[in-house]
Amino acid sequence: MSLKAAAAAVRENAHAPYSNFKVGAAIRSASGQIYVGCNVENVAYPEGTCAEAGAIAAMVAAGEKELAEVYVIADCPSPITPCGGCRQKIKEFGTGDVKVIMATTDGAEQETTIGDLLPGAFDTDHMERS
Ligand code: THU
Numbered sequence: 001m002s003l004k005a006a007a008a009a010v011r012e013n014a015h016a017p018y019s020n021f022k023v024g025a026a027i028r029s030a031s032g033q034i035y036v037g038c039n040v041e042n043v044a045y046p047e048g049t050c051a052e053a054g055a056i057a058a059m060v061a062a063g064e065k066e067l068a069e070v071y072v073i074a075d076c077p078s079p080i081t082p083c084g085g086c087r088q089k090i091k092e093f094g095t096g097d098v099k100v101i102m103a104t105t106d107g108a109e110q111e112t113t114i115g116d117l118l119p120g121a122f123d124t125d126h127m128e129r130s
Contacts, residue, residue: 003028003071004103006036011051011073011105014038018045023074025051027059030066035059052086056093067094070114073103079110087118096121 001009003026011024016039023039037054052072059067070090074080079102082090090098096115103109 001034003034003069003101004073006034007071007073007103008105010036010038012038014051015040017041018043018048021074021076023051023072023080025055025073026071027052027055027067028069029059029064030068031064032068033059033062033064035062035064050083050086052082053089056089059093065093067098070098070100071103072100073105075105077104079103079108082117087114088121090114091118091121091123 006026007024011022014022016022018041026034026036028034035055035058037051037058039051040054041048067090072080072082081102091114094114096113098114099111100114100117101109101111
């Protein structure tokens with residue numbers, strides 16, 4: 001299955017009764033395996049989780065820690081862009097050149113990299129005096 005098909009399929013499972021905004025994410029790890037996630041909202045709003053976070057958690061739970069590619073899809077006027085927190089989560093498991101494809105359910109796609117989405121990312125270099 002393609003990343004696009006995997007992301008579109010898992011989006012259908014999103015639990016988004018508060019925003020009515022379903023998001024699907026599919027990530028390919030360095031091994032080639034695909035992991036998926038959808039947003040899971042909660043009546044206590046801050047407890048909700050993003051689609052990207054779910055996919056990354058599935059990858060790590062399976063014993064993998066290296067991302068190769070990310071695909072995110074939602075029903076929006078222009079391709080969905082990962083939130084700030086998810087950019088940091090993606091960066092944790094990939095180099096700056098990890099490809100991020102942002103998409104709409106209408107078929108529009110925009111391709112970028114995590115380096116371009118999160119320039120100047122906080123990383124371990126900033127903690128080297130600690
Ligand atoms: N959401 C994601 O799942 N991923 C993103 O990159 C942006 C936002 C979710 C969180 C919330 O459930 C809904 O979209 C509206 O913000």
